[in-house]
Amino acid sequence: xxxxxxxxxxxxxxxxxxxxxxxxxxxxxxxxxxxxxxxxxxxxxxxxxxxxxxxxxxxxxxxxxxxxxxxxxxxxxxxxxxxxxxxxxxxxxxxxxxxxxxxxxxxxxxxxxxxxxxxxxxxxxxxxxxxxxx
Numbered sequence: 001x002x003x004x005x006x007x008x009x010x011x012x013x014x015x016x017x018x019x020x021x022x023x024x025x026x027x028x029x030x031x032x033x034x035x036x037x038x039x040x041x042x043x044x045x046x047x048x049x050x051x052x053x054x055x056x057x058x059x060x061x062x063x064x065x066x067x068x069x070x071x072x073x074x075x076x077x078x079x080x081x082x083x084x085x086x087x088x089x090x091x092x093x094x095x096x097x098x099x100x101x102x103x104x105x106x107x108x109x110x111x112x113x114x115x116x117x118x119x120x121x122x123x124x125x126x127x128x129x130x131x132x133x134x
Contacts, residue, residue, distance in 0.1 A: 004030045005122050010040040010066065011084065012058050016107075020053060023115055029122075037061030044070055049079050050125055050132070051118060054101075056085040056128040064099055071100030080121045084109060 007029050014035065021031045032049075034040035038060030044052070052070065056063035067081050069116040081103075083096045088106040096104050103117055 005031070005125065006030045006048065007051045007053065007118070008032050008034060008043060010034045010037065010042065010058065010063065011053070012036065013055075016084075019111065020114070023027040023111055024118065027115065027119070029118070035059075037063065037066055040066055041069065042107045044073075051080045051082065052123055053082045053084060053114075053118075056083060056087055056096070064095065067096065067101050068099045078094045080125070082114070082117065084114075085112065 003091075007024055009017050009020050009024075009031060011020065011033075012035050017033050017035060021033050024031045032043060032047075034043055037058035040054075041061050043049075044066070054063045054066060063083060063085070067083065070079055070081065081101045081132075082105065083101045083103070084105045084107060085092065085096075086107045093104045102121075105114060
């Protein structure tokens with residue numbers, strides 16, 4: 001039986017956060033929402049999330065710091081991080097990837113594209129990979 005994936009949305013814009021949450025719940029994901037970086041940091045320390053959808057410009061603690069801390073933490077570093085931001089400069093995208101972000105969407109973004117990558121990650125995380133050496 002497939003385990004339901006846990007997703008944390010960290011986005012301070014309520015309309016965007018709620019829209020993403022609605023679409024993910026409709027697809028059967030277990031979703032938690034945070035509207036502040038400090039709240040998200042606390043949740044990330046308390047529970048494991050398979051996927052974290054993370055804005056950069058947040059009150060409390062910014063998304064760059066959250067991403068860095070998440071990817072440096074043993075055990076939770078396997079979380080797939082999707083950054084969503086109005087920051088569209090190449091330097092911001094590169095910095096996010098250096099910190100460990102796995103994907104980057106610039107606002108406004110396509111909800112369909114976001115859902116596609118979440119579903120793809122879900123499928124990849126659900127597979128058991130066995131590597132043998134002969």
